[in-house]
Amino acid sequence: MTTPVKTALSVNLNKVALIRNTRHLGIPSVTRAARLCLEAGAQGITVHPRPDERHIRADDVEKLAEVVATWPVPREFNIEGNPFHNLMEFVRKYRPHQATFVPDGEDQFTSDHGWSFPQDAERLRPLIAECKALGVRVSLFMDPIPEQMAAAKAVGADRVELYTEPYAAAFGTPEQSVQIRQYAAAAQAAQAAGLGVNAGHDLSLRNLTPFVANVPGVLEVSIGHAFVTDALELGYAEAVRAYLRSLAARPDGVLL
Numbered sequence: 001m002t003t004p005v006k007t008a009l010s011v012n013l014n015k016v017a018l019i020r021n022t023r024h025l026g027i028p029s030v031t032r033a034a035r036l037c038l039e040a041g042a043q044g045i046t047v048h049p050r051p052d053e054r055h056i057r058a059d060d061v062e063k064l065a066e067v068v069a070t071w072p073v074p075r076e077f078n079i080e081g082n083p084f085h086n087l088m089e090f091v092r093k094y095r096p097h098q099a100t101f102v103p104d105g106e107d108q109f110t111s112d113h114g115w116s117f118p119q120d121a122e123r124l125r126p127l128i129a130e131c132k133a134l135g136v137r138v139s140l141f142m143d144p145i146p147e148q149m150a151a152a153k154a155v156g157a158d159r160v161e162l163y164t165e166p167y168a169a170a171f172g173t174p175e176q177s178v179q180i181r182q183y184a185a186a187a188q189a190a191q192a193a194g195l196g197v198n199a200g201h202d203l204s205l206r207n208l209t210p211f212v213a214n215v216p217g218v219l220e221v222s223i224g225h226a227f228v229t230d231a232l233e234l235g236y237a238e239a240v241r242a243y244l245r246s247l248a249a250r251p252d253g254v255l256l
């Protein structure tokens with residue numbers, strides 16, 4: 001019986017920045033949000049500075065890197081983005097704990113797919129190697145396809161982040177258990193290949209516990225849209241505590 005891992009919560013602050021950007025007042029503050037989330041126990045902060053700066057801007061990345069780097073206890077900074085667009089300049093400048101490579105187009109509505117192998121392998125390989133030479137862990141945003149995991153490892157990734165929108169969309173329907181089995185198989189294939197497993201996109205208080213209870217060894221979930229929605233009602237600290245409780249909870253039964 002393997003010891004269950006403690007899944008880290010990395011709060012994605014994109015949507016705090018999105019609200020901030022609708023006025024020239026500087027509020028809500030992304031750095032204040034980060035401090036309140038870390039004080040409440042979040043293990044990390046995630047940002048996705050898209051090229052159009054619709055939400056997280058370059059100066060947000062600089063300020064948040066400083067907040068996390070100077071936090072009195074170890075906390076992680078995860079920068080997401082397309083390494084063929086603007087991600088690598090942030091990696092080189094701030095050396096986050098983790099870079100999550102996401103194959104988004106410049107004007108994409110939101111992230112909606114992972115990398116494809118073997119098509120993407122050769123162009124990803126040198127950028128992954130550069131990140132690792134800088135001491136930055138690399139996670140590849142991936143669809144939950146078990147057969148793709150060995151190739152993600154072969155290209156040099158340390159982890160994969162399973163794109164969880166299909167699971168979230170199926171939650172509460174008869175398709176839920178089919179989806180959860182798919183993610184469990186993808187996670188097991190990733191771990192068998194020597195990869196760590198992260199997960200994210202559309203995770204929420206509603207669907208999180210069954211996911212981490214049935215998908216083995218998830219090291220980190222990065223949650224933003226639903227988290228900020230909950231924080232609008234609960235406040236950042238209580239929202240963090242609610243998500244940490246959901247990560248620690250275990251529903252009756254095994255596969256749901």
Ligand SMILES: CC(=O)[C@@H](O)[C@H](O)COP(=O)(O)O
Pocket residue numbers: 012014015047048050080102109110111141200201222224
């Ligand atoms: C990669 C992913 O699924 C999310 O982290 C992404 O950051 C969402 O981006 P938006 O917040 O711009 O929808």
Ligand SMILES: NCC(=O)COP(=O)(O)O
Pocket residue numbers: 012046080161199200201202203222223224225226227
């Ligand atoms: N990598 C997923 C993430 O950071 C946040 O995604 P979402 O919770 O905003 O869908």
